[in-house]
Amino acid sequence: MFRKVLIAEDIDSINLGIVTNLKKSFDFEIAHVKYCDDAILKVKKALLEALPYDLLITDLSFKPDHRNCNICSGDELAREVLKLHPPTKIIMYSIEDRPLKIKNFFNEPGIHGYVCKGRESAREINKAIETVYKNEYYLSQSLDYAIKGTPVMEIDDYDIRLINELANGLLQDEIAKNFKAEGVFPASLSSIEKRLNKLKIYFKAKNSTHLVAIVKDLGLI
Amino acid sequence: MFRKVLIAEDIDSINLGIVTNLKKSFDFEIAHVKYCDDAILKVKKALLEALPYDLLITDLSFKPDHRNCNICSGDELAREVLKLHPPTKIIMYSIEDRPLKIKNFFNEPGIHGYVCKGRESAREINKAIETVYKNEYYLSQSLDYAIKGTPVMEIDDYDIRLINELANGLLQDEIAKNFKAEGVFPASLSSIEKRLNKLKIYFKAKNSTHLVAIVKDLGLI
DNA sequence: TTTTTACTTACGGAAAACCGTAGTCAGCAA
DNA sequence: TTGCTGACTACGGTTTTCCGTAAGTAAAAA
Numbered sequence: 068m069f070r071k072v073l074i075a076e077d078i079d080s081i082n083l084g085i086v087t088n089l090k091k092s093f094d095f096e097i098a099h100v101k102y103c104d105d106a107i108l109k110v111k112k113a114l115l116e117a118l119p120y121d122l123l124i125t126d127l128s129f130k131p132d133h134r135n136c137n138i139c140s141g142d143e144l145a146r147e148v149l150k151l152h153p154p155t156k157i158i159m160y161s162i163e164d165r166p167l168k169i170k171n172f173f174n175e176p177g178i179h180g181y182v183c184k185g186r187e188s189a190r191e192i193n194k195a196i197e198t199v200y201k202n203e204y205y206l207s208q209s210l211d212y213a214i215k216g217t218p219v220m221e222i223d224d225y226d227i228r229l230i231n232e233l234a235n236g237l238l239q240d241e242i243a244k245n246f247k248a249e250g251v252f253p254a255s256l257s258s259i260e261k262r263l264n265k266l267k268i269y270f271k272a273k274n275s276t277h278l279v280a281i282v283k284d285l286g287l288i
Numbered sequence: 289m290f291r292k293v294l295i296a297e298d299i300d301s302i303n304l305g306i307v308t309n310l311k312k313s314f315d316f317e318i319a320h321v322k323y324c325d326d327a328i329l330k331v332k333k334a335l336l337e338a339l340p341y342d343l344l345i346t347d348l349s350f351k352p353d354h355r356n357c358n359i360c361s362g363d364e365l366a367r368e369v370l371k372l373h374p375p376t377k378i379i380m381y382s383i384e385d386r387p388l389k390i391k392n393f394f395n396e397p398g399i400h401g402y403v404c405k406g407r408e409s410a411r412e413i414n415k416a417i418e419t420v421y422k423n424e425y426y427l428s429q430s431l432d433y434a435i436k437g438t439p440v441m442e443i444d445d446y447d448i449r450l451i452n453e454l455a456n457g458l459l460q461d462e463i464a465k466n467f468k469a470e471g472v473f474p475a476s477l478s479s480i481e482k483r484l485n486k487l488k489i490y491f492k493a494k495n496s497t498h499l500v501a502i503v504k505d506l507g508l509i
Numbered sequence: 510t511t512t513t514t515a516c517t518t519a520c521g522g523a524a525a526a527c528c529g530t531a532g533t534c535a536g537c538a539a
Numbered sequence: 540t541t542g543c544t545g546a547c548t549a550c551g552g553t554t555t556t557c558c559g560t561a562a563g564t565a566a567a568a569a
Contacts, residue, residue: 078383079410084305101407130406132430162299162383185351186322189300209353236498238525255548260527274555275526276497277457283504459555476518481557495525496556 069156069200071118074099075106075125075144076160081184085124085160088189093196095122103129103138110151119152122196127161146176156199158182160192165286169210180205222287225251226266229259231288234279239263290377290421292339295320296327296346296365297381302405306345306381309410314417316343324350324359331372340373343417348382367397377420379403381413386507390431401426443508446472447487450480452509455500460484 072095076082082099089097098120100106106123113119125141138144145157158180159172172178180195182188182205195205228251232242239259246254253259263275272278282288293316297303303320310318319341321327327344334340346362359365366378379401380393393399401416403409403426416426449472453463460480467475474480484496493499503509 077407078302078405079407080302080305080309080405080413081299082305083308083410084301084303087304087308088301132407184299184301186298186300186353189304192301233497234501236494236501238495240525253547257548257550258546261547264527273457274459276454276500279497280455280457280500280504283501461555474517478518478520479516482517485557 068093069095069122069196071096071113071120072098072122072124073106073109073120075101075103075123075129075141077101077126077129081126084189085192088192092193101129102134102136103140103144104136106144107138107147107151110148110155114152120148120155122156122158122199123148124158124160124192127159127163142172142176142178145172145178149176156180158192158195158199158205160184160188164210166210168286169206173204181207181210183207183210185209222266222269226262227287229262230266230279230282233263233275234283234288289314290316290343290417292317292334292341293319293343293345294327294330294341296322296324296344296350296362298322298347298350302347305410306413309413310417313414322350323355323357324361324365325355325357327365328359328368328372331369331376335373341369341376343377343379343420344369345379345381345413348380348384363393363397363399366393366399370397377401379413379416379420379426381405381409385431387431389507390427394425402428402431404428404431406430443487443490447483448508450483451487451500451503454484454496455504455509 072089072093074082074085074097076085076099079101082101086097086099098109100109103125106125110120110123123145125144127141129136129139129141131139138147141159141161145159148155148157157176157178159178160182162184163169164183169181172181179199182191182195185191185207188207191207198205229242232245233239237245240256243254243256243259246252246259263278266272267274267278270278270281272281279288293310293314295303295306295318297306297320300322303322307318307320319330321330327346331341344366346365348362350357350360350362352360359368362380362382366380369376369378378397378399380399381403383405384390385404390402393402400420403412403416406412406428409428412428419426450463453466454460458466461477464475464477464480467473467480474483484499487493488495488499491499491502493502500509
């Protein structure tokens with residue numbers, strides 16, 4: 068079984084809940100931190116001692132507070148930990164339930180398990196630990212169906228940037244000029260109009276304002 | 289001190305964390321539920337036994353799942369509990385940190401304390417319990433400044449409805465027609481244009497799309 | 510009672526979004 | 540090598556938003 072497990076979670080009552088639950092079911096050594104940067108320090112220290120963490124359980128979002136953070140989110144943390152020690156297994160444990168976002172986390176940074184916070188998630192964390200220990204992937208069952216049913220969506224960074232610029236109040240003409248100045252391609256007003264039209268069809272939006280509202284609700288921007 | 293405390297929280301690891309923490313610091317009887325409807329049943333049962341809950345600690349949002357729920361959120365739960373047993377103190381414990389929303393909860397349904405989930409919130413829950421026991425109000429310190437700093441905002445239901453209709457993709461002309469048909473006043477296109485202009489000035493939005501984005505970020509719609 | 514202020518409504522013009530057509534170019538398939 | 544497809548770009552027309560002005564009305568202040 069795993070021997071050294073690191074938990075990164077900012078909410079203290081969740082930290083306490085996870086640790087209490089894991090101690091009932093497993094025998095491994097558990098450490099827990101509230102800041103991603105502290106997690107990185109622990110991982111580095113463990114590597115120096117030749118006793119690396121073989122499992123990381125991390126939340127996705129970490130509230131900013133008075134401390135300046137270099138790493139501020141669970142996906143960034145996972146990316147760094149996998150760089151430092153590629154054999155480490157990563158289980159993400161978050162309230163996030165947007166299928167596309169979660170699916171992408173398996174690709175990049177390359178997590179091994181995802182448990183959606185819920186009424187039975189303590190039991191799911193245990194199953195996730197057992198599953199990723201066997202080198203299999205784990206996904207909360209409440210998400211599994213949703214993710215398999217999600218249509219292939221070819222929304223790329225350009226599209227997100229475009230909608231974001233609209234949401235920030237820029238006119239299409241201004242966006243075109245900015246894209247041209249920055250070397251973002253394509254940059255013509257017409258192309259922007261056509262791309263926005265495609266996005267509206269895809270998201271079933273009636274106009275640009277509606278599109279921005281839908282995309283915000285989906286959490287893509 | 290309080291004698292019977294009810295905790296309503298859907299995430300099991302948070303439930304476990306809160307209960308574990310409270311047992312370290314207090315001596316009262318603790319019950320916990322994952323569904324608001326179950327909380328109501330417990331409150332009613334306790335009233336029948338003439339041993340009512342004198343404190344409720346509740347989350348704000350409860351994930352919908354396979355069960356059909358009559359009461360689906362912490363504010364609805366608080367409202368019902370205060371109807372059933374007005375002396376019960378209510379502490380809300382949530383990830384929500386939008387100042388206006390939280391401020392409103394003190395007015396309606398009339399909560400007595402609010403703790404924002406965070407790194408030190410276990411300690412804050414304890415302070416909140418002691419504070420509301422003394423018939424004082426408790427507010428997470430991280431919010432206190434933000435709430436006091438919030439300007440008086442003269443946005444009324446009409447404004448919210450208007451922005452919401454835009455966010456739902458309706459044209460200004462369509463909104464005018466709908467308002468006229470429903471007897472919403474004022475309903476002319478010109479008045480809607482002028483009201484939107486005022487809102488844009490108030491929120492410092494460059495256009496209607498920007499306005500919708502800002503208002504969504506603020507959590508007003 | 511009179512005057513002032515604020516809001517509603519209508520309207521016209523400018524700006525921006527929306528929409529369709531056409532030409533060009535690059536990449537892919539036959 | 541040739542033909543086809545998809546994307547980019549330009550442009551013109553229509554629709555919608557934005558903006559300002561003016562008239563009417565109701566409420567508040569003098």
